Amino acid sequence: MHDTLEAFAIQLIDLSHPEPDGSRRLIPERELCARLDVSRGALRERLSQLEYIGVLSRRQGHGTYLQAPGPDVIRTYFTTMRALGFLDSTEIAEAREMLETVVAVQAARRATAADAERLRALVDEMVACTAAGDHDAATEADLAFHAGLFRIVDNPVFTMVHTGLAYALQQAMHERRARAIAAETPDADGRTETDTIHYPVVDAIAANDPDAARDAIRRHFEIHSLITLDTAEEAPA
Template sequence: MAVTDEAILKIKEMIVSGDLGPGDRLPPEKELSEALGLSRSSLREAVKALEVIRVLDVRRGDGTYVTSLEPRLLLEAMSFVVDLHDDASILEIFAVRRILEPAATAMAAGKLDSDTIAELTAMIAAVDETTSVEGLVEHDLEFHRRIVTAAGNSYLSSLIDSLSSHTVRARIWRGVTQENAVSRTLHEHAGIVAALERGDADLAHALTVVHVSGVEQWLREAL
């Protein structure tokens, strides 16, 4: 194992064990390197690596702190990787969405109160044939974001949000070139809300699979 990797693992162990928690300041470099039995240079490299993936926050002139460790921060590294996709690999992103988003929607069934159902219904009613393609896609993003958030799993929510935001270009492309994109989207959204209102997790899951797969299948044929 490389010395830097060993240093990363030792800092990770400190966080996992509770010796360091969110917001805590790391001991001074000399003190920490001696405590972990590492050279200061390897410790410095480990800190840089953990800063990149948002586990640590290096504040010049102040010290190094553990971040909040919130999912949205920790998943930023994955978001960076997804940013590098090309038109072929985006199909793989859709395939992952097709697995995760329906599962999250099913988890949300039974957890949505009447106010949230009413908000989702109002969101659908606010869109019509005069809505721009960009407006339709923005509606779609927020619609699914509300549902996934209700599932109550912040890691899943952050992951899906990252994946979903990187399919916007394809969804706009579909909206521009495919007829009845607005009515099709609203019809599918209404079906999902109706299933969620009844607490029917299986139906909500199935309808979301169809919804995500529609764009995926169109893109596969377009490419």
């Protein structure tokens, strides 16, 4: 049996049978022990490790299966890193900006008219909720907007990282958005730039214009950073 958990998982894939849902059913433990030349105790310890990270599931009465893991492990990693002080809101925001710049460009290349309309509806919801003073709902619409970009791109790697970051990102977004709203003066229609800066992103995606999408998402982050930076500098006074 290989030393690394990754190599062990690959060994198990070779000793399993494909299922229609994409998972793979393992052969019985007795056969696994014989094929891998390990004790049942050692095998079960490794299987438990894979189960813990979501790669393996035991279905009562059916058997043991290898499956694609969910984002729980990555989410736990980022959440714990933040709680321990090894990751702060600034670093999360920086990573988010770099990642979403790439994602916005790809979304512009792949988006349908329906995708763009869903994004526009979320910006409309942001605007309406902020004007009504429902900032929690506005933040949820904001988070849904950015998650929508990843949904359009539909790349498992980006989706996994974004979903894993979701909890830490949600906390950071609430903090930054609260500072931005506090710093801004709404226009005559009660709209804030924190919300309306999303419209150019939608327009670029609706036009399937990657360059405009890149410029719009960068402008979105620049405006948001300027607003929150000004608020942070004024706070001590």
